[in-house]
Amino acid sequence: MRTRTRANGKRHITLRARLTLTYGGLFLLAGLTLLGVTYALFTQELSRPAGTRYLAKVTAPPTANAQNDAQGNGQGGARGSEVVETPSDDRVHVALEKLMRAQEKEVRDAAVTSFITQGSIALVAVGGVAAGLGWLIAGQVLAPLHRVTETARRIAAAPAADRGLHERIALRGRRDEVRELADTFDTMIERLDRSFDGQRRFVANASHELRTPLTVGRAMVEVAMHRASASPDVLRLGESLLQINARHERLIGGLLLLARSENEIVNRAPVDLADVVAHVAEQTAAEAAEAGVTVGADAGEAVTAGDALLLERVVQNLVENGIRHNAGADGWVRVASRTAGPRVVVEVANSGPAVPPYEVPELFEPFRRLDADRVVTAKGAGLGLSIVQSIVRAHGGTVTARPRPGGGLDVAVALPARRQPVPV
Numbered sequence: 001m002r003t004r005t006r007a008n009g010k011r012h013i014t015l016r017a018r019l020t021l022t023y024g025g026l027f028l029l030a031g032l033t034l035l036g037v038t039y040a041l042f043t044q045e046l047s048r049p050a051g052t053r054y055l056a057k058v059t060a061p062p063t064a065n066a067q068n069d070a071q072g073n074g075q076g077g078a079r080g081s082e083v084v085e086t087p088s089d090d091r092v093h094v095a096l097e098k099l100m101r102a103q104e105k106e107v108r109d110a111a112v113t114s115f116i117t118q119g120s121i122a123l124v125a126v127g128g129v130a131a132g133l134g135w136l137i138a139g140q141v142l143a144p145l146h147r148v149t150e151t152a153r154r155i156a157a158a159p160a161a162d163r164g165l166h167e168r169i170a171l172r173g174r175r176d177e178v179r180e181l182a183d184t185f186d187t188m189i190e191r192l193d194r195s196f197d198g199q200r201r202f203v204a205n206a207s208h209e210l211r212t213p214l215t216v217g218r219a220m221v222e223v224a225m226h227r228a229s230a231s232p233d234v235l236r237l238g239e240s241l242l243q244i245n246a247r248h249e250r251l252i253g254g255l256l257l258l259a260r261s262e263n264e265i266v267n268r269a270p271v272d273l274a275d276v277v278a279h280v281a282e283q284t285a286a287e288a289a290e291a292g293v294t295v296g297a298d299a300g301e302a303v304t305a306g307d308a309l310l311l312e313r314v315v316q317n318l319v320e321n322g323i324r325h326n327a328g329a330d331g332w333v334r335v336a337s338r339t340a341g342p343r344v345v346v347e348v349a350n351s352g353p354a355v356p357p358y359e360v361p362e363l364f365e366p367f368r369r370l371d372a373d374r375v376v377t378a379k380g381a382g383l384g385l386s387i388v389q390s391i392v393r394a395h396g397g398t399v400t401a402r403p404r405p406g407g408g409l410d411v412a413v414a415l416p417a418r419r420q421p422v423p424v
Contacts, residue, residue: 016138023134024127031123042115043108144171144178148185155189165193207256214252218245251383270418271308273315273337273346274299280315281335284323288333293323298336302344305418306395314391315346317384318411322350326408343397343414352408360401360409364389388413 013021151169168189171182224230225238281297288295304311315335322333333350355363366386385401388411392399397415404410 016135016142019138019142020131020135023138024131027130027134028123028127031127035119035123038119039112039115043112144173144182147171148178148182152185165189165196204256207252210252211249214245214248218242218249221245267307268305269308271304271306271311273302273304273311273344273415276308276312276315277335277337277346280312280319284316284319287320288323291323291326291331293326293331293333295319295323296332296334298334300336300338302337302339302346303418304344304395304415306415310391311395311415314388314413315348317388318346318348318413321384322348322352322409326350326352339417340414342417344417346413346415347410349404349410350408351404351406354407355403355409357403360403363401364399385411 148169148171151167155165155167168186169182170186171179173179221238221241225235230238277297277299281295281299284295319333319335323331326333331351333348335346335348337344337346339345364385366383389399392413392415395415397413399411399413401409401411
């Protein structure tokens with residue numbers, strides 16, 4: 001009998017097995033009832049004294065009329081002949097009656113034994129066939145439910161909440177309770193898909209619309225600062241406005257990238273993360289030198305498949321996050337790439353202030369920062385790690401972070417490895 005393991009580790013009998021046991025049990029109960037009723041009628045029929053009545057008829061002595069007729073016929077037919085009378089022997093009658101009853105009991109016992117034995121065998125055989133047919137019928141009936149379950153499981157196992165919402169059950173056949181359940185499930189998933197898609201479009205459109213006024217505002221501030229009559233107060237105010245404007249531009253750019261990275265990656269190409277690591281380390285060298293942070297790179301071969309620009313953004317966000325959130329002039333950031341079996345791994349470790357373990361999961365949510373960075377002049381927009389997580393999920397990978405004992409973070413990105421060589 002088939003069983004399945006629950007999430008808590010306990011095993012349970014499937015619905016198909018329970019239906020089969022129910023069908024088989026009801027059939028066996030009905031068969032035993034029918035066998036009992038038939039046995040009662042059969043024994044009642046065998047208990048009727050038919051043999052005794054037949055024996056009484058055969059062994060009964062002749063009546064008076066029969067004797068007179070025999071005597072008359074004998075006198076008219078053969079005069080002078082001697083009439084022989086047959087005396088009734090009670091002992092012979094009793095012996096024959098005992099013999100008939102013994103034979104009747106023997107026949108009844110044999111018939112009852114044969115009935116019980118063959119009936120039980122037939123009941124077990126037919127019960128097994130009925131259970132097998134019940135198993136097949138239950139499988140046919142529950143097949144649409146299995147389809148609903150598998151679709152729901154694939155959607156739930158998607159790396160992101162909105163990934164996999166394009167799937168539909170699309171159950172065909174007559175409209176019954178299971179079909180109504182499948183159609184209701186499809187309707188719910190379709191509404192969720194439209195909701196998530198509308199949210200992504202809103203973020204993208206809003207970000208595009210906000211870029212124009214920010215660009216115009218930056219241009220006006222720069223023009224005012226470059227005037228010959230600009231006072232030192234205007235220059236200081238212009239620098240502050242440009243910093244705020246740059247932060248808003250980074251925020252909008254992050255929102256655009258976040259909306260793009262949440263879409264599924266369709267066109268994938270081989271990417272060696274070793275080249276990405278080396279390029280990002282070289283590109284961020286100037287910012288690291290200005291912040292007094294040392295960046296070390298250990299670029300090992302790590303070939304995966306995906307969007308090269310998005311994967312570069314992953315490594316760049318992690319390295320920039322390590323540079324910006326360092327404390328003191330002796331800060332450091334180490335980035336490494338390697339292949340670990342069926343996965344490629346990029347690890348970014350940095351020094352810095354201590355991070356409470358309970359705050360690590362919140363760092364991957366949009367606009368979440370540590371307590372010290374929750375100010376208007378923060379170093380980032382609070383989208384770096386959110387973008388990293390979204391891009392990694394879109395590539396079928398995972399990202400984990402853990403605080404270092406001496407302060408800072410250890411972030412590891414794992415992606416599916418691609419075994420084909422990278423084309424030159």
